[in-house]
Amino acid sequence: MPKDKKIDTSKLGEALRSVGKRLTNENIEALKKQADSECNGGVTFDQFKKYVDEASKIEKTDDEIEKAFKVFDNGEKKGLINLATFKHSIMTLGDKLLPEQTFSRAKIHENYQYQVEALFKAAGVDESKEAVDYKVFMKLLQANR
Secondary structure (H helix, E strand, O other), rough: OOOOOOOEOOOOOHHHHHOOOOOHHHHHHHHHHHHHHHHHHOOOHHHHHHHHHHHHHOOOOHHHHHHHHHHOOOOOOOEEEEEEHHHHHHEEEEEEOOOOHOOHHHHHHHHHHHHHHHHHHHHOOOOOOOEEOOOOHHHHHHHHH
């Protein structure tokens, strides 16, 4: 980004994710709100570096993400997660679509379904199997930094 250009504060989340920051929608909204009050609608390169540093402090670590996956292991410590349970959970829990992405309840469900299928495909998951090693998802997340 040229130093004299600005990122619109509404695009701050996309910019942070494009440099590998793994933030929740809630974290992004808080940073955008902060940027709106501090940056007069646009974030300069130097300000963006500050937000990258701030995002680094609040983003999820690999250990935190791995612990979340282990919840789906049901205490068996085999490293396997039930695909049906995992699919249901990621479609119903956690971050929801942002308001500008919401259309109707049916469209939201359809979009979640598409996102989950894309995630599974990107991770190389065979959905005909009952369970999968959660490390395939960890590798995918680590590759997208």
